[in-house]
Amino acid sequence: MATGNSGFKGYLRNFVSAHHNGWSHLEWLGLLAELTDAGYDTTDPDRIGLALERERVKLILEHASVKGLGPQRREALAESFGTAWSLQHASVDDLSGIPGLHPRLARAIHEALH
Numbered sequence: 001m002a003t004g005n006s007g008f009k010g011y012l013r014n015f016v017s018a019h020h021n022g023w024s025h026l027e028w029l030g031l032l033a034e035l036t037d038a039g040y041d042t043t044d045p046d047r048i049g050l051a052l053e054r055e056r057v058k059l060i061l062e063h064a065s066v067k068g069l070g071p072q073r074r075e076a077l078a079e080s081f082g083t084a085w086s087l088q089h090a091s092v093d094d095l096s097g098i099p100g101l102h103p104r105l106a107r108a109i110h111e112a113l114h
Contacts, residue, residue, distance in 0.1 A: 028049075054078040057087050
């Protein structure tokens, strides 16, 4: 599964890319099994779930193709909002409260997500 991306984050990114509309519990368990088989510690599935959601946020933002929204800003948004739901329900003011995001960029992100 980690073809094209290496390491733990590569597994997560590829999983999110393959399940852009979300995933079932069975698919989630399959990811955990695959991570275990690859030698990753899966004893804290909540930590993995949070990392998976952050990858989902970054991928959503990447696909939004907003000018000025590069990897560092996508990472900051993923860290701040944590889940796709939180990001999609954030106001322009919420978005512009993130360091490095000026109001015009926040507005462009908000429009791209809605």
